[in-house]
Amino acid sequence: MKSGKFWAWLVFALGAAYFFIPLIATVEFSMRMRRGEYSFDAYKVVLGDARFQATFGYSVLAAVFTIILGVLIVVPAAYWIRLRLPQLRPIVEFITLLPLVIPAIVIVFGYIRMYGSNSPLPFLATDTGTNALLVIGYATLALPYMYRAVDTGLRTIDVRTLTEAAQILGAGWGTIITRVILPNVLIAVLSGAFLTFAIVIGEFTMASLLNRPAFGPYLQNIGANRAYEPAALAIIAFAITWGCMSLIQILSRFAPRSANRPN
Amino acid sequence: MTDISLSDHAVTGKTAPPAEARSMRLPTQWLGVAPFFIFAIMFLILPTLYLMLGAFQNDAGEFTLENIAALAQPSIVAAYWISIKISLASSLIGAFAGLAIAIAIVRGGLPDWIRSATLTFSGVASNFAGVPLAFAFLATLGRLGLATVILNTVFGLNIYAHGFNILSFWGLTLTYVYFQIPLMVVIIVPAIDGLKKEWGEAAATLGATMSQYWRMVVIPVIWPSFLGTVILLFANAFGAIATAYALTGSSLNIVPILLYAQIRGDVLHNAHLGYAIAFGMIVITGLANVFYIWFRTRSERWLK
Numbered sequence: 210m211k212s213g214k215f216w217a218w219l220v221f222a223l224g225a226a227y228f229f230i231p232l233i234a235t236v237e238f239s240m241r242m243r244r245g246e247y248s249f250d251a252y253k254v255v256l257g258d259a260r261f262q263a264t265f266g267y268s269v270l271a272a273v274f275t276i277i278l279g280v281l282i283v284v285p286a287a288y289w290i291r292l293r294l295p296q297l298r299p300i301v302e303f304i305t306l307l308p309l310v311i312p313a314i315v316i317v318f319g320y321i322r323m324y325g326s327n328s329p330l331p332f333l334a335t336d337t338g339t340n341a342l343l344v345i346g347y348a349t350l351a352l353p354y355m356y357r358a359v360d361t362g363l364r365t366i367d368v369r370t371l372t373e374a375a376q377i378l379g380a381g382w383g384t385i386i387t388r389v390i391l392p393n394v395l396i397a398v399l400s401g402a403f404l405t406f407a408i409v410i411g412e413f414t415m416a417s418l419l420n421r422p423a424f425g426p427y428l429q430n431i432g433a434n435r436a437y438e439p440a441a442l443a444i445i446a447f448a449i450t451w452g453c454m455s456l457i458q459i460l461s462r463f464a465p466r467s468a469n470r471p472n
Numbered sequence: 473m474t475d476i477s478l479s480d481h482a483v484t485g486k487t488a489p490p491a492e493a494r495s496m497r498l499p500t501q502w503l504g505v506a507p508f509f510i511f512a513i514m515f516l517i518l519p520t521l522y523l524m525l526g527a528f529q530n531d532a533g534e535f536t537l538e539n540i541a542a543l544a545q546p547s548i549v550a551a552y553w554i555s556i557k558i559s560l561a562s563s564l565i566g567a568f569a570g571l572a573i574a575i576a577i578v579r580g581g582l583p584d585w586i587r588s589a590t591l592t593f594s595g596v597a598s599n600f601a602g603v604p605l606a607f608a609f610l611a612t613l614g615r616l617g618l619a620t621v622i623l624n625t626v627f628g629l630n631i632y633a634h635g636f637n638i639l640s641f642w643g644l645t646l647t648y649v650y651f652q653i654p655l656m657v658v659i660i661v662p663a664i665d666g667l668k669k670e671w672g673e674a675a676a677t678l679g680a681t682m683s684q685y686w687r688m689v690v691i692p693v694i695w696p697s698f699l700g701t702v703i704l705l706f707a708n709a710f711g712a713i714a715t716a717y718a719l720t721g722s723s724l725n726i727v728p729i730l731l732y733a734q735i736r737g738d739v740l741h742n743a744h745l746g747y748a749i750a751f752g753m754i755v756i757t758g759l760a761n762v763f764y765i766w767f768r769t770r771s772e773r774w775l776k
Contacts, residue, residue, distance in 0.1 A: 217580020221590070224573045224653070228597060231608045231650065234618030238611035282511050289504025297505065304512045309704075310761045311520055312711025314728050315750045318735050319519025322526070345515050352516075407599050413714035414728075418735055425714065428603040432610075432718045439607040446604035447596075454596045 232447070239440035251441035260427060268416075268424035271340070272409040275347040276402040279355040282348065284398065287359045288390050291368045305356040308349050317346055317415045339419055346415045351405040358404070362397020363390075400457045407453035411446050520754065526747035539748035548730070552752065555710060555727040558641060562648035563705035569649070570656025571698060577657075578664045591661065594654035601651045606718035609647045613638045639720040647715060652705050659704070663697040700767030707757040707764075727753060 242250040255261055290297050308316070320342055324332035332338040348355075371393065375385045391398070413425035428446070432439045530536045543549070577587045612619045615632060623629045637643055667690060675685040713728035722729055727749065733739045734746040 213579075214581045217576035217582050220572045220576040220580070221582060221586060224569065224576075224590075227569075227653075228593065228650070230619060231612040234612035235608040237618050238616075282508050286505045286508035292504075293501060294505060301505070301508065304508075304516065306761070306765075307512075307516055307520075309707065310754070310757050311516070312713075312728065312753055312757060314711065314713055314731055314735075315523065315753055316516065316519060318731065318746070318750055319523050320515070321735065323519050323522050345511075348511075349516050404599075411602050411604060411714075413603050413717070414732070418732070425603060428607075429714070429718050432603060432607055433721070440611045443604040443607035443611070447600055447608075450600050451596050454592065454599065457595075458592060 232444075235440045235443050235447075239437060239444055242437040251437040252445075255431075255438050255441045255445070264422055264424045264427035267422055268410050268412075271344055271347060271421075271423060272406045274344045275351060275409050276405050278344055278348045279351050279401070279405060280359075280398055283352070283355045283359050283401075284391065284394070285386060287356060287363055288368065288386065291360075291363050292372060301356075305353050308352050313346075313350055313412075313414045314418070316349060317418045320346060321418065333419075339421065343415060343419050343421050343423070346419070347405075347409045347412065350412070350415075351401075351408055354404045354408070355401040358397045358401030359394060362394035365397075366390075366393045396460050396463055399460050403453040403456050403460075407450050410449060523747045523750045524754065526744055527751035529744060529747075531744065539742075539744045540751070542742070542745050543748050543752055547725070548749065551725045551727045551730045552756075554641065554725065556756070558645050558648065558726065559706045559709035561641075561645045562652050562709045563702050565645065566649050566652025566705050567656050567698065567702045570653045571660055573653065574657050574660045574664055578661060590657065594657040596654075598651050598654035598658055601712065602714040603718040605647060605650060606715045609638060609643075609650070609719065613643065613646070639723055641724075644716055644719060644724060644726075647719060648709050648712070652709065655705060655708065656701055659701045660694070660697060663694055667693060696767040696770040700764045703760045703764040703767070707760040710757055710760070711753065 239251045240247040240249065242248060242254070286301065290301055321333065324330050324338075324342060326334035332342040368390070371389055372385055375389045380389065411425050411428060412423070413429055415421075416423035417426045417429070428439070428442055431442060527539050528535055528537065530538065543552075573590065576582065577590050609617075611617050613631075613636075614620065617638075620631060623631055638647075671689050671693075672685060675689055680688070711728060713726075713732055716724060716726055717729055717732065720729075722733060730739075731746065731749050731753070734749065738746070740746065
């Protein structure tokens with residue numbers, strides 16, 4: 210048993226080294242901008258850059274719209290499948306897994322060819338349309354995570370009883386979804402939302418191929434042209450991802466633990 | 473999974489309205505799921521089908537296998553080959569390292585806080601991909617990176633003189649492993665948790681040695697989950713582009729970068745060849761996922 214513990218520590222130490230050395234190196238590199246001493250100059254330059262603010266703002270907005278779209282699509286579907294159409298579950302689960310099978314670059318390639326300015330649905334003809342298409346693309350990328358989060362949330366409440374109780378009290382479908390079901394799965398929805406945010410905020414492929422002024426292409430551009438700023442941006446991006454994941458963990462403490470039904 | 477749908481069926485059967493009432497309400501039945509299906513068909517299935525059909529058409533819209541045949545040209549084959557090599561290497565390294573870490577934190581007798589800290593960090597690192605990850609590795613193992621400099625000045629080892637380059641197969645593989653290992657940890661820890669203590673006790677009662685317990689109980693139970701996750705990691709690496717593009721520009725010609733260049737500027741001078749490349753990517757990740765789902769359903773039998 211003693212030697213087992215030794216191996217466990219060794220594996221853990223090696224893993225920790227592999228994961229922390231790049232982080233330390235990036236922090237160190239990002240502070241090297243001023244010759245001969247450590248400083249936060251690279252961060253000042255990055256945060257003060259008007260393009261950073263503009264692209265970051267754009268991506269935050271895109272993420273918010275993605276989350277709204279994702280919730281509008283996923284919550285009613287997941288609810289309805291639990292309530293009335295359980296026979297559709299395998300099909301819906303299969304569809305929500307597709308974005309893991311089809312690479313993002315292929316999906317956006319399809320959009321460019323299908324929704325070009327000469328097509329019946331010319332999304333790409335206008336700026337607004339292209340922005341909408343980017344949000345739609347992001348919603349497909351987030352679909353597997355959003356669906357799983359919401360479905361797990363629905364699993365912990367008794368959808369049928371809640372719905373019937375609301376119906377007895379005279380609630381319509383809109384009221385049931387927005388005032389009974391959604392508040393009950395709010396924590397699950399928020400977990401999905403933060404994960405979506407983490408995925409979308411620095412996304413490069415779709416934004417770049419749709420020529421959107423988003424944060425991902427900006428990052429790539431800085432990486433190709435600057436020395437110290439990319440390291441600072443990497444630390445900022447890591448902090449954002451960390452923030453999203455911490456929020457999900459904090460939220461999960463408030464989630465109802467007991468399931469009314471097995472599984 | 474089958475159990476859930478069965479119990480749902482049972483519930484539905486008990487409380488569903490009579491058949492006539494149900495058939496009258498059929499249109500509203502579908503209303504709840506309609507947005508989801510319309511969205512999925514318009515923005516996921518049709519665009520993909522469009523490309524897949526385009527791969528089998530020429531400019532005049534006639535059926536042809538020429539585009540698929542044209543994939544055999546050396547530059548495209550080389551792109552697929554290096555993509556497959558990088559995905560395979562990073563998924564295997566990620567899988568074994570991830571498994572070792574998972575076993576260490578679940579079964580190694582380490583303090584509890586290490587387990588939860590590792591899981592939290594894995595959640596973050598598995599989502600820390602794309603362009604920023606490339607920056608982090610350039611700052612570490614680039615020509616002026618901290619690890620490169622320290623290895624050179626303290627240990628006198630100039631890795632670049634020994635043929636290492638961050639803009640190469642090994643450089644990219646080492647970078648991809650940064651999100652592959654945590655993904656493996658996140659997925660495999662529940663599987664290792666699912667190994668029941670009673671199995672170990674039962675094996676011990678029957679006189680099994682530690683190595684027999686591992687060889688005949690642990691490995692067969694974890695194996696499908698493990699193999700399934702390897703495949704998921706493979707698909708994950710195969711479709712990724714942002715990290716590679718930010719790291720190497722277009723100097724390392726992997727398939728997603730080739731396709732990216734084709735979409736931007738038709739570098740292959742044949743639009744339908746681009747469709748064929750996309751088709752090839754879907755076939756490879758699709759096959760990988762078929763295996764994944766197959767292994768997954770096999771492993772779920774044991775890990776309830």
